[in-house]
Amino acid sequence: MKWEGNRESDNVEDRRGSGGGGGFGLGRGSIGIGTVVIALIGSAVFGVNPLTMLNLLSGGGGSPVVQQGPPQAGPANDRQTRFVRTVLADTEDVWGKLFAAKGATYQPPKLVIFSDATRTACGTGQSATGPFYCPADQDVYIDLSFYTLMQERFGVSGEFAQAYVIAHEIGHHVQNQLGISEKVHAARERSSERDANAMSVRLELQADCFAGVWAFHGNQARGILEQGDVASALKAASAIGDDALQRQARGTVVPDSFTHGSSEQRMRWFNKGLEAGQIEQCNTFETRQL
Ligand SMILES: [Zn+2]
Numbered sequence: 064m065k066w067e068g069n070r071e072s073d074n075v076e077d078r079r080g081s082g083g084g085g086g087f088g089l090g091r092g093s094i095g096i097g098t099v100v101i102a103l104i105g106s107a108v109f110g111v112n113p114l115t116m117l118n119l120l121s122g123g124g125g126s127p128v129v130q131q132g133p134p135q136a137g138p139a140n141d142r143q144t145r146f147v148r149t150v151l152a153d154t155e156d157v158w159g160k161l162f163a164a165k166g167a168t169y170q171p172p173k174l175v176i177f178s179d180a181t182r183t184a185c186g187t188g189q190s191a192t193g194p195f196y197c198p199a200d201q202d203v204y205i206d207l208s209f210y211t212l213m214q215e216r217f218g219v220s221g222e223f224a225q226a227y228v229i230a231h232e233i234g235h236h237v238q239n240q241l242g243i244s245e246k247v248h249a250a251r252e253r254s255s256e257r258d259a260n261a262m263s264v265r266l267e268l269q270a271d272c273f274a275g276v277w278a279f280h281g282n283q284a285r286g287i288l289e290q291g292d293v294a295s296a297l298k299a300a301s302a303i304g305d306d307a308l309q310r311q312a313r314g315t316v317v318p319d320s321f322t323h324g325s326s327e328q329r330m331r332w333f334n335k336g337l338e339a340g341q342i343e344q345c346n347t348f349e350t351r352q353l
Pocket of ligand 1: 231267
């Protein structure tokens with residue numbers, strides 16, 4: 064991916080080095096009943112799988128990236144931080160233009176880089192969860208050690224694959240800005256668990272499609288794509304698909320509990336956005352076949 068020298072965003076908040084818990088002194092890895100209740104309420108409000116939410120709140124059973132001692136040193140101007148700022152700026156430019164073309168104004172989100180754990184309006188964010196978007200404060204959260212995990216556990220490397228991860232979370236912000244998330248959450252409340260879950264999948268696949276839309280326009284404006292980039296993003300979409308994650312976790316796949324969509328679906332919708340570059344192509348809610 065070609066990005067060096069492009070504009071960097073000012074909307075990145077670097078919370079690394081402010082103490083593992085972002086200065087809030089969090090208890091690490093403890094799941095109390097309070098956490099469970101908050102997870103259930105949170106998942107109802109924000110449409111997140113309760114297990115994911117629980118993971119988010121407790122650090123979960125995964126392999127939490129716990130850092131002891133002084134937080135990861137790193138001048139805030141290292142290559143990876145500049146990369147994140149540049150990708151965020153690119154999404155701001157693309158979505159700003161696309162919204163303006165429709166007579167709307169895009170309000171860019173803040174992207175918070177943290178290590179270990181940090182406070183969010185959706186509860187305590189933990190590295191183990193992977194990057195996420197919190198609709199309540201409209202911020203995107205990422206612990207950059209997730210990129211190492213992507214490479215080590217899923218064999219996904221490449222900067223464009225890393226950019227795709229950010230673009231997906233930005234896709235959730237776009238849904239929020241367009242009022243889609245709100246409608247979906249209202250509809251989920253009136254639905255059975257099964258239907259609610261199916262709606263979450265559509266929301267996730269649409270975020271993938273929006274990531275593709277971003278890549279299309281970023282490439283048109285700034286020529287960011289290099290050979291092999293799309294393949295690496297597709298590999299990321301495939302590796303982080305719920306079926307792949309579930310298979311890794313317990314050896315079987317349970318389609319009804321999917322919240323992100325299958326690997327194949329994720330790749331298809333990312334591609335769809337990437338090929339057409341149009342928001343209209345991302346209507347995952349009115350398609351029969353995901
Ligand atoms: Zn998502």
